[in-house]
Amino acid sequence: MSTPTLDIRNLSVSYSTPRGELKALRNVSIQIPNKKIVGIVGESGCGKSTLISAISKLMATNATVKSGEIEFHNSDILKISNQQMSELLGTDISLVFQDPMQTHNPVLSIGRQMVDIQFRDRLSKVEKYNRASEMLSLVGIPDAEERLKQYPFEFSGGMRQRIAIAMALMAKPSLLIADEPTTALDATLEVQIIKRLRELQDEIGCSILFISHHLGVIAELCDEVVVMYAGEVVESGSVRDVFHSPAHPYTKALLECDPGHIKEKTRNLPTIPGEIPDLVNLSTGCVFAERCSKKHDACEERPQFSSLNTEHFVACHLTGQENAQ
Amino acid sequence: MSALLEIDDVRVSFSLRSGLLSSAGSIDAVSGVSLKIEEGQTYGIVGESGSGKSTLARAITGLHHASEGSIRYRGQELKGLPEKEFRKLRKEIVMMFQDPIGSLSPRLSIGSLITEPFKIQGMKNTDLNAEAKRLLAMVGLPDEFAGRYPYQISGGQARRVGVARALALNPKLLIADEPTAGLDVSIQGEMLNLLAKLQDKLGLAIMIITHNLNVVRHITDKVGIMYLGKLVEEGNTDNVFSKPQHPYTLALLAANPEPDPDAQLMRIELAGEPPSLLNRPKGCEFHTRCPFVQSSCRHEIPKWNNSGSVSAYRCSFPEIWENADHG
Amino acid sequence: MTSDVGKMNETKSRSELSDIFYHLVRDPLGLVGLIIVGLIVFSAIFAPWIVPYDPIAMNIPDRMQGPSLSHLAGTDQLGRDTFSRVIMGGRVALQVAIPTIGGAITIGLILGMIAGYGPKWLDNVIVLLFDTVRSFPTVMFALAVVALVGPSLNTVILVIMVTSIPTYGRVVRTLTQSLRNSEFIEAERSLGASVFRIMRVHILPNVIGPIAVLAAMDIPTVIGLEAGLSFLGMGVKPPTPSWGSLLNDGYNLIRNTPWLIIAGGIPLILTTLGFTFLGEALRDVVDPKLRGRGK
Numbered sequence: 001m002s003t004p005t006l007d008i009r010n011l012s013v014s015y016s017t018p019r020g021e022l023k024a025l026r027n028v029s030i031q032i033p034n035k036k037i038v039g040i041v042g043e044s045g046c047g048k049s050t051l052i053s054a055i056s057k058l059m060a061t062n063a064t065v066k067s068g069e070i071e072f073h074n075s076d077i078l079k080i081s082n083q084q085m086s087e088l089l090g091t092d093i094s095l096v097f098q099d100p101m102q103t104h105n106p107v108l109s110i111g112r113q114m115v116d117i118q119f120r121d122r123l124s125k126v127e128k129y130n131r132a133s134e135m136l137s138l139v140g141i142p143d144a145e146e147r148l149k150q151y152p153f154e155f156s157g158g159m160r161q162r163i164a165i166a167m168a169l170m171a172k173p174s175l176l177i178a179d180e181p182t183t184a185l186d187a188t189l190e191v192q193i194i195k196r197l198r199e200l201q202d203e204i205g206c207s208i209l210f211i212s213h214h215l216g217v218i219a220e221l222c223d224e225v226v227v228m229y230a231g232e233v234v235e236s237g238s239v240r241d242v243f244h245s246p247a248h249p250y251t252k253a254l255l256e257c258d259p260g261h262i263k264e265k266t267r268n269l270p271t272i273p274g275e276i277p278d279l280v281n282l283s284t285g286c287v288f289a290e291r292c293s294k295k296h297d298a299c300e301e302r303p304q305f306s307s308l309n310t311e312h313f314v315a316c317h318l319t320g321q322e323n324a325q
Numbered sequence: 326m327s328a329l330l331e332i333d334d335v336r337v338s339f340s341l342r343s344g345l346l347s348s349a350g351s352i353d354a355v356s357g358v359s360l361k362i363e364e365g366q367t368y369g370i371v372g373e374s375g376s377g378k379s380t381l382a383r384a385i386t387g388l389h390h391a392s393e394g395s396i397r398y399r400g401q402e403l404k405g406l407p408e409k410e411f412r413k414l415r416k417e418i419v420m421m422f423q424d425p426i427g428s429l430s431p432r433l434s435i436g437s438l439i440t441e442p443f444k445i446q447g448m449k450n451t452d453l454n455a456e457a458k459r460l461l462a463m464v465g466l467p468d469e470f471a472g473r474y475p476y477q478i479s480g481g482q483a484r485r486v487g488v489a490r491a492l493a494l495n496p497k498l499l500i501a502d503e504p505t506a507g508l509d510v511s512i513q514g515e516m517l518n519l520l521a522k523l524q525d526k527l528g529l530a531i532m533i534i535t536h537n538l539n540v541v542r543h544i545t546d547k548v549g550i551m552y553l554g555k556l557v558e559e560g561n562t563d564n565v566f567s568k569p570q571h572p573y574t575l576a577l578l579a580a581n582p583e584p585d586p587d588a589q590l591m592r593i594e595l596a597g598e599p600p601s602l603l604n605r606p607k608g609c610e611f612h613t614r615c616p617f618v619q620s621s622c623r624h625e626i627p628k629w630n631n632s633g634s635v636s637a638y639r640c641s642f643p644e645i646w647e648n649a650d651h652g
Numbered sequence: 653m654t655s656d657v658g659k660m661n662e663t664k665s666r667s668e669l670s671d672i673f674y675h676l677v678r679d680p681l682g683l684v685g686l687i688i689v690g691l692i693v694f695s696a697i698f699a700p701w702i703v704p705y706d707p708i709a710m711n712i713p714d715r716m717q718g719p720s721l722s723h724l725a726g727t728d729q730l731g732r733d734t735f736s737r738v739i740m741g742g743r744v745a746l747q748v749a750i751p752t753i754g755g756a757i758t759i760g761l762i763l764g765m766i767a768g769y770g771p772k773w774l775d776n777v778i779v780l781l782f783d784t785v786r787s788f789p790t791v792m793f794a795l796a797v798v799a800l801v802g803p804s805l806n807t808v809i810l811v812i813m814v815t816s817i818p819t820y821g822r823v824v825r826t827l828t829q830s831l832r833n834s835e836f837i838e839a840e841r842s843l844g845a846s847v848f849r850i851m852r853v854h855i856l857p858n859v860i861g862p863i864a865v866l867a868a869m870d871i872p873t874v875i876g877l878e879a880g881l882s883f884l885g886m887g888v889k890p891p892t893p894s895w896g897s898l899l900n901d902g903y904n905l906i907r908n909t910p911w912l913i914i915a916g917g918i919p920l921i922l923t924t925l926g927f928t929f930l931g932e933a934l935r936d937v938v939d940p941k942l943r944g945r946g947k
Contacts, residue, residue, distance in 0.1 A: 043509035142597075156598055157374075186373035186536060187580035188595050195594060213510060215584035239586045257511050259539030260583035265563070266543055267521045269514030386842045408844075415844035428835040432857035445844050490843075 005175050005207040006032040006055070011068030013050050015060065020280040024050040026231050032175065037201060037208040039222035039239070041215060041254070045276045046228040048211050052179050056095060057085045072175070090117060094168035098180040100160035104152040111148030114167055135166040140196055158189040162196070169200055177209045182217065194221050215258045219243055227251050230276045230287045237312030247314040249292045286317070294318060327400050328361040329530050330385070330498060335394035337377070337384050352602040354380040356554035364497070367524065367531045369541035369562070371577065372551035375599045378534045382500050386420045387411050416446060419491040423503040425483035429475040435486055436471030442493040460489040464519060481512050485519070492523060500532045505540050517544050538577045542566055550574050553599065553610050560636020570638035572615050575646065609641065617645045675937040682933025688926025696743040705733035707740040708891040716909050726911040728901055734915045737893035742919060744894045748809055748878045749871045755813040757867060760820030761859070765851045767821070768828025782818035790815045791880065798886040805888050808881055812874055820863060827859040861938045868931035872924035879920055895920050
């Protein structure tokens with residue numbers, strides 16, 4: 001098995017707040033294999049924003065990395081300087097964010113911005129322009145050459161997001177991190193963009209880290225999926241394994257709640273009652289225990305990861321008992 | 326029996342600001358919508374950006390002015406009704422807004438916010454504290470929330486406050502604008518269950534505005550699909566879901582797939598983006614994006630077809646995918 | 653979807669005013685400002701009881717003395733105790749500043765909210781009014797009025813108030829306009845709230861914050877204006893002490909004793925610094941609250 005593009009090992013990040021230390025990420029380990037699309041599924045408070053900020057070294061001032069390594073291209077991102085990181089961002093690692101309305105500089109034309117980000121390449125301005133225009137066509141924007149002269153406000157949200165993806169992929173990065181890129185868009189637009197993203201990934205051969213709460217999209221786009229809850233990874237594996245045979249009670253409950261999943265009409269929709277625990281005052285046991293329907297005595301202790309097969313991992317006492325591995 | 330709410334060919338136009346020399350244009354955010362909601366019924370309006378669904382909702386509550394058409398509540402015409410008269414009806418027609426925290430006045434306590442309707446209607450002799458407690462209990466929030474402020478509560482809790490405020494005076498028609506937008510999937514069900522429970526308890530009619538077809542499936546009796554300010558399909562929820570007639574409905578259904586990597590889905594992809602309201606397409610307004618477009622669609626305007634057994638639709642070639650080869 | 657983790661676990665905090673105070677005290681500049689302003693206000697309120705001598709009592713034999721134990725800041729050309737005059741002058745300064753700014757805020761708030769929330773034609777009329785008043789150079793206007801009506805404390809108050817109204821009015825108007833289309837205003841309209849109620853209950857509390865900050869920063873300006881007018885003899889009538897008239901006396905007697913100028917100047921400087929620090933610190937505290945506890 002080749003080295004993964006991104007290897008996060010035992011990452012723990014905390015924020016210092018007036019109430020105390022907020023443990024946003026605890027012992028998170030995620031691997032993104034070469035040329036694969038890995039999805040992260042999680043709800044509010046699961047730590048995905050903190051994770052992205054740690055990988056891109058754009059953390060808030062009150063955040064501290066308590067432990068762990070993030071290995072990318074044989075170096076630990078957490079140990080390199082900010083200068084080295086800024087060389088990586090935009091070339092080897094690209095980011096696409098959630099809000100397409102705020103991604104671009106409103107006072108510069110799109111063409112200008114797309115040429116600007118090629119500043120490291122030794123090409124003539126005309127060549128850079130052509131590359132930009134090619135990229136726009138690839139993401140499905142017609143009349144690319146004309147549109148390069150336009151300003152961000154002249155594009156709709158869906159178009160801006162495509163431009164953001166075009167800009168992110170223009171440098172042919174090894175890793176694209178997409179943070180809920182389609183959440184702010186209409187569902188029918190989402191379908192288009194996901195399709196385009198899949199095609200581009202195939203062509204360019206990058207790995208993608210795709211964050212979303214939309215399970216259907218993850219199932220459609222990703223090869224592997226990681227389920228996070230309140231700062232921890234609770235289950236990970238191939239999309240097929242996790243969605244067909246979810247092992248963690250949270251994953252199972254999440255799938256049951258997904259509106260696309262519920263076929264029978266009902267006036268009593270399933271939910272996961274309760275709230276995520278207080279990340280400042282965490283108990284020592286399993287983080288999902290309070291809301292788990294299968295809670296029992298063993299849950300007072302934090303469960304270890306057990307593997308259901310070579311790829312499918314889950315952190316739950318129930319699975320540990322069932323599979324002697 | 327006259328319906329609770331009857332909307333007849335309503336049009337809501339906005340004029341655009343003109344420059345110093347150029348002429349102003351206008352856009353029809355809602356361009357001819359007719360529908361009926363009966364007492365106690367739940368009606369879902371589904372559409373994406375630019376469909377006009379939110380504008381329609383606001384026209385019903387008088388926040389926007391309908392330029393043409395008629396909006397009748399229990400037979401009484403709402404269009405053009407002066408605010409003094411409308412105020413009396415505001416006990417019965419209420420609205421819940423999309424931004425849960427943004428729709429709560431930031432400097433008022435939760436208790437003050439949910440008892441605003443009493444104060445506005447001049448009901449001076451009510452025990453406001455008791456009412457606040459009753460309303461909080463109704464939506465499952467503890468008493469002490471009355472003293473909190475909007476910035477101190479979560480989005481889900483704020484939504485419940487919005488429900489409490491809307492239901493303060495026992496209305497007959499609740500218009501809920503995107504009640505589940507932004508909520509985690511695991512608690513979307515809570516909001517919908519709450520609305521269903523309250524509906525059963527209070528005999529409330531609900532109009533749900535949303536872009537998420539799946540949300541609507543469980544809680545509505547009837548569904549109307551909007552595109553570019555017009556209804557393109559309307560009917561009983563079961564019919565619309567099991568036998569959609571309009572290609573846009575099919576595309577919406579396909580866009581919310583179930584989380585199954587092996588699912589065999591009709592992979593419908595719409596072309597391009599929704600057209601601008603300034604430049605409405607000729608013929609069938611959906612033809613620029615329709616994956617099943619025929620040559621006649623480009624100049625023939627399809628009529629509204631209300632034959633009865635299936636849902637009503639606005640398409641010259643309904644269920645075309647059943648007859649053609651699967652794409 | 654925002655992370656609501658912090659909010660869900662937050663308990664109700666103390667009342668807003670004590671919250672503001674809490675944060676002010678923790679900012680070094682704010683603390684200094686608070687102390688200075690506190691001192692000035694205290695001495696202004698209790699002036700009649702804390703002055704060592706009657707500020708207008710003349711005592712010719714002791715005239716033009718330097719600072720001593722019996723006269724902390726010396727005496728002026730008529731033998732009046734300078735220190736007492738300084739303290740009384742502070743009272744006069746605040747007696748001018750507070751009604752002036754209070755009046756300007758009240759009228760500015762009302763006109764600004766009407767302009768921002770009301771119909772466009774009314775907005776145009778009010779803005780025209782604001783711009784007209786603002787186009788007068790303040791000091792010239794003040795001098796003209798004083799020349800017509802004669803110098804007095806009330807004249808000064810009126811003039812400065814009228815010329816300050818547009819500043820507050822404009823800020824309130826802009827804030828009101830930005831709030832007008834917020835979802836919570838729409839929600840209140842959908843409940844049937846009258847225009848008056850919306851302005852009083854929903855807009856007013858949200859625009860007061862920035863106005864309070866402006867006011868704190870404006871007080872030294874008004875005090876300076878009053879001092880300037882009094883310096884020119886166009887302000888309060890003698891023998892009422894004012895920092896400005898102290899400065900004038902000191903200016904005339906600079907060769908004989910420098911202490912009058914110092915006595916007149918230092919309080920002005922201190923007051924300006926104090927209120928400015930307070931205003932800046934207040935703004936820092938109030939701003940994030942307006943954004944709803946921004947992090």
